[in-house]
Amino acid sequence: MQQTVFGSLDSFRKGSIEIIQGKAENYAFSNVFEVASLAPPYQKTVVGKNLKFVVESLRAEGDSPWFAAAHDEFTVVMDGEVTVHFIKPATPGSLAPADSEGTVKLDGQPEGQSMGYVKLRRGHQALLPAGIAYQFRSVKPGVVLVQTILGPNSVEKWAEICLH
Numbered sequence: 001m002q003q004t005v006f007g008s009l010d011s012f013r014k015g016s017i018e019i020i021q022g023k024a025e026n027y028a029f030s031n032v033f034e035v036a037s038l039a040p041p042y043q044k045t046v047v048g049k050n051l052k053f054v055v056e057s058l059r060a061e062g063d064s065p066w067f068a069a070a071h072d073e074f075t076v077v078m079d080g081e082v083t084v085h086f087i088k089p090a091t092p093g094s095l096a097p098a099d100s101e102g103t104v105k106l107d108g109q110p111e112g113q114s115m116g117y118v119k120l121r122r123g124h125q126a127l128l129p130a131g132i133a134y135q136f137r138s139v140k141p142g143v144v145l146v147q148t149i150l151g152p153n154s155v156e157k158w159a160e161i162c163l164h
Contacts, residue, residue, distance in 0.1 A: 006122075007033045008079045009059070009143050032057040032078060035161050036143040042136065044103060044146065046156045052101065054154055056146045060138035066106040067135070068095035073103065073128035073148040077120040080142020084126055086115035087133040095133055102151010106133060 007013065012033035035045050041061040048055035058064075060082045068089075075084065089095050089112040096104040110133045118126050128134050128146070136144060148154075 007031070009033055009037055009141055012037075032145060033143055036079075038160075043155055044153050045161070046150070046154050046158075047145075047161065049150070049156075052149050054148060054150045056148065056154060058136070058144045058146060060136055060142040060144045061140075062138065064136040066109055066133050067103050067128075067153075068106060068110075068131065068133045069103050069128070069148060069151075070096040070098050070100045070130055071149060072130050073146055074125065075120075075128055075144055075146045076125045077122055078143040078145055079122055080138055080140055081119065081121050082142055082144055083117050083119050083137045084128070085117040085135045085137065086129075087112045088115050089131065089133060093131055095131060100151070101149040103146070103148055103153045104151070105153050109133075109135075 012031055014031055014034060032047050035047055035057045036059040039045050039059045041059050042064040044056040044058055046054045047057045060080055087110055089110050095106060095110060112133065115132065120126055
């Protein structure tokens, strides 16, 4: 009987991929826990890409900067416990230009109305709504994935994280 083992920031095993057809350099394979373990807190490291859409791995540790996007984003906690705080800006559309793509890092906490927070644990998911500021907070290190559009804060370092 096969047993599924879910990794964590503290306990993961680097996997592998067997190429059936094609060349190894046409494939990317990374471990989100390993990527987060080697990254500074809240660096948005791209671990998956489909056209302009990306999945980013973030090491959740302490308080993140405040972020916003002109489009909806989506997050899932892979390890640990993370609280996401939300602020509705005083001026709608003021945080991320309407034609921008990807996450915008804000300079400090934006002015506006607190919309509360969600507390997420492993496997929990949350929508990060368009035009709303959000901040991740984590007491202990963990791992968060964010689905978004490739943007100025997305870090691509494929040569460092992929197996060939």
